[in-house]
Amino acid sequence: MRYPKLRELKEAIISLFTIPYTTKFPKGDFKPVAGYRGKPVVDEDNCVGCETCANVCPSGAITFTDDVEKKIRIIERNYGQCIFCGKCEEHCITQKGVKLSDELYELTVFDRSQLIETQERELLLCANCGAVITTKDHMKFIHAKLGPKAYSSILNLNILNERLRLASREETSVKVIDDLKRKDMFNILCPNCNRKIQVKNLL
């Protein structure tokens, strides 16, 4: 029993003459070590709103809501739920959409709602059923990535036409009325509606 007490006394004396392990935050500067994983920071120019980071986020800190009426996707990042695992950065399809910073201690707030950030991206909707295809920025990213191969799909050809304005929207976009017909292929359609036209024409 005597030896443990002596050891504790020795440690107490040593600690009196050594510098503390703790930081002086918020009075002193916090110097992050190399590879420190702090608050994820979004790069607005390189985030295309694809949903990948929300699908891999283990804590559910990233959520997406599609407002079909307004044609926007709202991306919500709640840093109060973030566990700084880095999965969003690792799996980001553009590799630049989100990066973990060395900010962490600055996340101390009295009101947790201050830790929520939102972004908005314009949606691409099916002209027939109104289903969400993806965001326009996501589609542009796919085009840039695939190059000419992207135009092997009719959907991409229609989007290319829209971008290059080879024909006016009125000329190519025919309002889908009664039922899907072959002419409707030249509208921007979701994969399900496109498949319905193809299968119908095969029968």
Ligand code: SF4
């Ligand atoms: S994976 Fe990247 S590009 Fe896609 S929504 Fe997340 S941050 Fe944006």
Ligand code: SF4
């Ligand atoms: S660091 Fe991890 S927990 Fe935080 S937002 Fe990214 S994936 Fe989610």
